[in-house]
Amino acid sequence: MINIPKGFKLAAANADFRGKKLARRDLCLALSDVPAVAAGVFTTNLFRAAPVLVSQKNLNGKNPVYGVLINSGQANACTGEQGMQNCLDSLAMVADALRSAGRDIAPDSLLPASTGVIGAHMNMKKWENAIPELTASIGKIDLEGFVRSMMTTDAFPKMAGTELELAGGRVRLAGVAKGAGMICPNMATMLALVMCDADVDQDAWRGMFRRAADETFNRVSVDGDTSTNDSLYGLANGASGVTVKKDEEPLLENALSEVLGQLAYMLVKDGEGATKVMHINVTGAKTDADAEKVARTVGHSQLVKTAMFGRDPNWGRIVAAAGRSGADFNPMDLVVTLCGVELFRKGRPTDQDFDALLEEPLSHTDLPLDISMGSGPGRAHLLASDLSHGYVTLNSDYRS
């Protein structure tokens, strides 16, 4: 059971955006009692959805941030001018309803996020109908109820939290995420939100949020695709009354990395059709960039992914992926170790019965894959899913 950080209230409603009359919520709002410092990391795709553009604008605006408004079922991406207007209208409608409920919050104090089908326009009548249910539920929705209302094809709700004892007292962090399709590196792993009740300097919070995202959400690979809507939000509202001192900022950054790291791991574990999580750890490269090339090429390789699905200790595919990665290294220096068993050294497979040694370890979900490229200082880490029949089924059948 993860505690909601102080001063945050959650709300959710069923707007039937999917048009299937499911008994399932698809609209949610995380609202702070007081203004929060806010950070955002967004997709690098040239096609950014309307809510991404509006969130980026609001994060750089003059009004304080009070909350994040998320809908699933309609991505509001590739929807042009009308999509922008619909996004702004949805914020205005929610702000109106909040004002009626006694909370005077400007529309641009809310950060919008949408996930779902690309290209279709949002159904504003459904927004209008659902907003009373949304505002009436403020404070009555728990973390799992919140995350379930932002899920699309996720197999399980993704939540993580931690608490931290600082000089001034205890602060809490709670994070939620939705993932599944289009999970890839270079930011951009669907939607995630971290709430924190510490009182922290805005620049410090934004800096640590960006770094923590780089080390976690940008280090996963399911299918290498980046969506038009991927967004990661961090709100810190200070409601704990605990001010984070300068020398305590690294502690908060660690806690933030822990929460984001757990969410990123869950995203890979729930990659569409995934049955395995490869923990790719590359060391000994000349530079971090070389290590990253190898990690990403191995983690993205369809041949390596299918081998892991097939529980096949196919060192040849791993070695071939490293060799075509573009990284600068001496092939004779490469050492590949899968689940603790050294497979390859000095340009040759090691003389062992891989099938016997690895049959049991390869039946596990988590597979450590260590790749040493030499004796340099460069290193990189990546979490990667396998590639299964489930992936093909889910993605060849998406619209049906």
Place this chain on the structure above:
Amino acid sequence: MINIPKGFKLAAANADFRGKKLARRDLCLALSDVPAVAAGVFTTNLFRAAPVLVSQKNLNGKNPVYGVLINSGQANACTGEQGMQNCLDSLAMVADALRSAGRDIAPDSLLPASTGVIGAHMNMKKWENAIPELTASIGKIDLEGFVRSMMTTDAFPKMAGTELELAGGRVRLAGVAKGAGMICPNMATMLALVMCDADVDQDAWRGMFRRAADETFNRVSVDGDTSTNDSLYGLANGASGVTVKKDEEPLLENALSEVLGQLAYMLVKDGEGATKVMHINVTGAKTDADAEKVARTVGHSQLVKTAMFGRDPNWGRIVAAAGRSGADFNPMDLVVTLCGVELFRKGRPTDQDFDALLEEPLSHTDLPLDISMGSGPGRAHLLASDLSHGYVTLNSDYRS
């Protein structure tokens, strides 16, 4: 029926390299009666198999090239010093046998190529046993018999040929290829050999071969992986007696591109588990490099590939892939046309019933996908397979 160009003789034998006692040949030799000018294009992988290294050396050596020696079942990759020695020994054994048969050809006048399982050492006893059958068959094997002996998981034999009338008379080109797994851009698409009986200048032949390979074999994508053994050979022996004049070289280059293009198309069509061939044609980019980024990112996208397998006109995945490709363009300029139906323009899906318009066209094998990025001069072309259950089955089950 493709004619074998003049002055070439084919041979093949069953060495049982797979150790399964199949009634199937796995060793073959293409031999020219006279010295040939030879060209080679090889994998860019840092881990190059012994036969790749030896072929590169022999192509740059002093002895004239007489033939290409190919075995399937054993890749002789990642086999270290012993692999090099085995490769050289196999050439020496074949040269010995040829000498006994009255052909005095030095071992380094032969170009070796191997395909099959990586890491295992070649079984030299099997080579020894099979070579008499190989040399006895010289001139008795036709083109299909030849290509069948180099196949691994290929579903069908890949052959292409053309003839060309020059001022001096008629010249012939015939090409064979094996593909299937690990087919990707950046050269390196398994094994292919083109034989030509024209008398052509060596530098001219090598130049046109490199360019034709760049425009064909380097423009395909099945799974983005590059193997340790990918090799493309071109031999021109002059046995037609027809000398290619300087101003006729473009004609020969066209013919060569035609043969290599047909083979490359067959490789994609027979990509492991492939059911579709996307003909991705990108135009209007600022530079060719920008166009290529879009073509490769779209062609490699697992989400686009699975959509094509599912016959799903999912323009959102195509647009999102273009947007994350790193190419420089204005998103409002992008126009996406699939099978002649315009799906996307000015940042929005076009207002059409895609499912009705595309249901029939998407049932075809060949799917033209035209992407216009603006009004620039940059363009790129790529052939890409889809991603099916068959791919996952073949590649998760490779070693069993």
